[in-house]
Amino acid sequence: MSGAAELRQAVGGLGRWVSELSWAEVPAEVRERLLVVLTDSIAVTALGSRDPAQRALVAAWDAPDGPSPLFGTGRAVAVDAAAWLNAVAAVRLELDDGHRLAAGHPAAHGFPAVLALAARRGVRGAELCCALLAAYEVAARFGRATRLRPGTHPHGNWGVPGAAAGCARLLGLGPAETAAAIDAGGGLPVAGPFSAALDGNPVRDAWVGAANQSGLAAARLAASGAGQVTGVAADALGGLLGELDPAVLTGGGWEVLGGYFKQHSSCSFTHAAIDAALSVREQVGPDPAEVLVEIHSLGAGLDRTSWPTPLAARFSLPFVVATALRRGRVGPAEFSAAALADPGTAELARRVVVREVPDLDARLPAERPVRLTAAGVVAERPNPVGDAAFHPFSAADRVRVLGELLGAPEVVAGVRERCAALPDAVDAAAELRALGASCQVR
Numbered sequence: 001m002s003g004a005a006e007l008r009q010a011v012g013g014l015g016r017w018v019s020e021l022s023w024a025e026v027p028a029e030v031r032e033r034l035l036v037v038l039t040d041s042i043a044v045t046a047l048g049s050r051d052p053a054q055r056a057l058v059a060a061w062d063a064p065d066g067p068s069p070l071f072g073t074g075r076a077v078a079v080d081a082a083a084w085l086n087a088v089a090a091v092r093l094e095l096d097d098g099h100r101l102a103a104g105h106p107a108a109h110g111f112p113a114v115l116a117l118a119a120r121r122g123v124r125g126a127e128l129c130c131a132l133l134a135a136y137e138v139a140a141r142f143g144r145a146t147r148l149r150p151g152t153h154p155h156g157n158w159g160v161p162g163a164a165a166g167c168a169r170l171l172g173l174g175p176a177e178t179a180a181a182i183d184a185g186g187g188l189p190v191a192g193p194f195s196a197a198l199d200g201n202p203v204r205d206a207w208v209g210a211a212n213q214s215g216l217a218a219a220r221l222a223a224s225g226a227g228q229v230t231g232v233a234a235d236a237l238g239g240l241l242g243e244l245d246p247a248v249l250t251g252g253g254w255e256v257l258g259g260y261f262k263q264h265s266s267c268s269f270t271h272a273a274i275d276a277a278l279s280v281r282e283q284v285g286p287d288p289a290e291v292l293v294e295i296h297s298l299g300a301g302l303d304r305t306s307w308p309t310p311l312a313a314r315f316s317l318p319f320v321v322a323t324a325l326r327r328g329r330v331g332p333a334e335f336s337a338a339a340l341a342d343p344g345t346a347e348l349a350r351r352v353v354v355r356e357v358p359d360l361d362a363r364l365p366a367e368r369p370v371r372l373t374a375a376g377v378v379a380e381r382p383n384p385v386g387d388a389a390f391h392p393f394s395a396a397d398r399v400r401v402l403g404e405l406l407g408a409p410e411v412v413a414g415v416r417e418r419c420a421a422l423p424d425a426v427d428a429a430a431e432l433r434a435l436g437a438s439c440q441v442r
Helices: 005-020 028-049 050-060 080-090 106-118 125-145 160-170 177-186 196-200 203-223 233-240 268-284 310-314 318-327 344-350 395-406 411-425 426-438
Strands: 067-070 075-077 146-150 242-244 293-296 352-356 370-372 377-381
Touching: 005 125, 005 160, 005 177, 028 050, 028 080, 028 106, 028 125, 028 395, 028 411, 050 080, 050 344, 067 106, 067 426, 075 080, 080 106, 080 203, 106 125, 106 160, 106 203, 106 426, 125 146, 125 160, 125 426, 146 196, 160 177, 160 203, 177 203, 177 233, 196 203, 203 344, 233 242, 268 293, 268 318, 268 377, 293 318, 293 395, 310 318, 318 344, 318 352, 344 352, 352 426, 370 426, 411 426
Parallel strands: 293 352
Antiparallel strands: 067 075, 146 242, 293 370, 370 377
């Protein structure tokens, strides 16, 4: 069987699974985890909406009023605008959850589109939850199935089929039409270079906005009756952008159980190093004479000692390690203009040496290990805190961390309560509008 033929068969199976998914039959552990991911997504989006650059982007869009909330702003706009702007806000501060084995962020690639569309349509809460779960599971499977070419950023490419799957579920499409939507999503990837993140170019955030809009477009194409399942991703994701193994798309467990949550406002490849730096800080002080970060090949390129923008700083191991040592935390406030210009941080960052080492690289992908040595003190971490395989956050842990990041624990607790009640809601659109109004932080 050819790659395209095998992919067509796998996509057909996903189409059937998405269209027949029943919330009542989803295991309790999976239902709970999905609602924690939803809480995280909305809270992180609200936090990102406060960023000055995000506010400027919303103003520049001048989106018309509509049914879909921009979380954290108190506004509701047209569906497509909400899908794009919420997606960018979700990834703006590098705090959105992710999936280590998918090597990216399944929720960010589909949740904004599904939530925006649901706010316009009169569906029950359980139906919305099925759509969100479908978006996550399909995106994560495509992420695991795809091996991008070196130098390609995972934003905006393998996640599009997930957004398409979730939106197709909300549109009430049958198995064949849902498969057509997923297939079309596989033909709408962004070919984004990883260098954009290192350079601090905000187009990197826009790729996730494009993925959500493309998912909407793919579902609408299928709803029109014009969709065709041709296995286009075999050439798009699997030819132009890398390699695609269709066998990974079928079978397996629930992907949402394997995700991670963040507590640092930076690229996930830097988190284990930050955790290690924080662990040795009391022993070596805030300004050690030398720091060595030994890391796997995926993170070794994050070694720049200049950061023209906050995004570039979030992808700089020298900056975040120096910041962790000097300030004792790496949250959104540590990327202010004053923090980026701090001469002490810049001086310490120049003394941070990043080195790729074979023994740590051999532990990929089960681990993303880091070994940090500062002033003779060594700390090693197999994965960041918050990873499903290493000190995972419980629902209560995540609400606490999000409350600290947002500076409004009561708002996060309210988001969590509304998300927990969503499966029983008769009108999900009304619940989403209420949620949008309640998560605004002044």
